[in-house]
Amino acid sequence: MRGKSDENLRCDCSIVHQDIVKKVQGKMPPEEMLYDLAELFKVFGDSTRIKIIWALFEEEMCVCDIAYLLNMTQSAISHQLRVLKQARLVKPRRDGKNVYYSLDDQHIEEIFNQGLKHINE
Amino acid sequence: MRGKSDENLRCDCSIVHQDIVKKVQGKMPPEEMLYDLAELFKVFGDSTRIKIIWALFEEEMCVCDIAYLLNMTQSAISHQLRVLKQARLVKPRRDGKNVYYSLDDQHIEEIFNQGLKHINE
DNA sequence: ATAACAATTGAGCAACTATTCATATGTTCA
DNA sequence: TGAACATATGAATAGTTGCTCAATTGTTAT
Numbered sequence: 001m002r003g004k005s006d007e008n009l010r011c012d013c014s015i016v017h018q019d020i021v022k023k024v025q026g027k028m029p030p031e032e033m034l035y036d037l038a039e040l041f042k043v044f045g046d047s048t049r050i051k052i053i054w055a056l057f058e059e060e061m062c063v064c065d066i067a068y069l070l071n072m073t074q075s076a077i078s079h080q081l082r083v084l085k086q087a088r089l090v091k092p093r094r095d096g097k098n099v100y101y102s103l104d105d106q107h108i109e110e111i112f113n114q115g116l117k118h119i120n121e
Numbered sequence: 122m123r124g125k126s127d128e129n130l131r132c133d134c135s136i137v138h139q140d141i142v143k144k145v146q147g148k149m150p151p152e153e154m155l156y157d158l159a160e161l162f163k164v165f166g167d168s169t170r171i172k173i174i175w176a177l178f179e180e181e182m183c184v185c186d187i188a189y190l191l192n193m194t195q196s197a198i199s200h201q202l203r204v205l206k207q208a209r210l211v212k213p214r215r216d217g218k219n220v221y222y223s224l225d226d227q228h229i230e231e232i233f234n235q236g237l238k239h240i241n242e
Numbered sequence: 243a244t245a246a247c248a249a250t251t252g253a254g255c256a257a258c259t260a261t262t263c264a265t266a267t268g269t270t271c272a
Numbered sequence: 273t274g275a276a277c278a279t280a281t282g283a284a285t286a287g288t289t290g291c292t293c294a295a296t297t298g299t300t301a302t
Contacts, residue, residue, distance in 0.1 A: 017183070062248080065141055078248095081250095107238045196264095196281090204260095
């Protein structure tokens, strides 16, 4: 328990379980790590990108194929591939006029599977 | 290869690898499933919520404790807990004036661990 | 060189989201 | 009952995001 005199606290509760907070505080990973994790999941948090990734589970595809498969414009797909590329989730391979994208990560499939387990509960 | 006469296609490419698209199309999960998956990851895609979840890995906590731990307002935390609750990721337990939240899912930790593997590559 | 096509990029816009602020609801205790 | 406190909720707002449209870059083939 505490007085709220400490610092510039946003929490205005008069009673906090200090022991619990202390314990949890000691176990929290560094701020930056949690931020990066959120950034990664943010990338997964869009159904267009999920679809792109799922398609790439099966086969590498060029931008044009993906656009056709998802019935979206090349531009929209290209923008999303840029996001996925920046997150190091896909990698491009140019072949003539086409650019083929493929998955660049082993863990994605496992992450998706665990996600599906939650959904299907 | 195809003419682009088909339907109302958004993709204006003149050449699509139909064989690949067909194959991938057959493997795509139902639209709704992919949408739900994106919705789940969207919930993970915010560092405040990531922090809350990580804290709850360790111990159930009341709103007030979480707010104090993260140095945020009760209101902000309560709003986020609502999102987590709706996603069936946390569950509340009232004890007097306090409401204690705990994790309501076995898969979250595994999802996070796989996410971290990607980050630390 | 230049025409044709695939892909990328930047600006702009509509839709969404996380927080704040003010207020309401629930619970305990005097 | 009513004062005090913890939590929840609704409206408002600033910031973010996904798509479109237009223009550009990169590659091939004539």
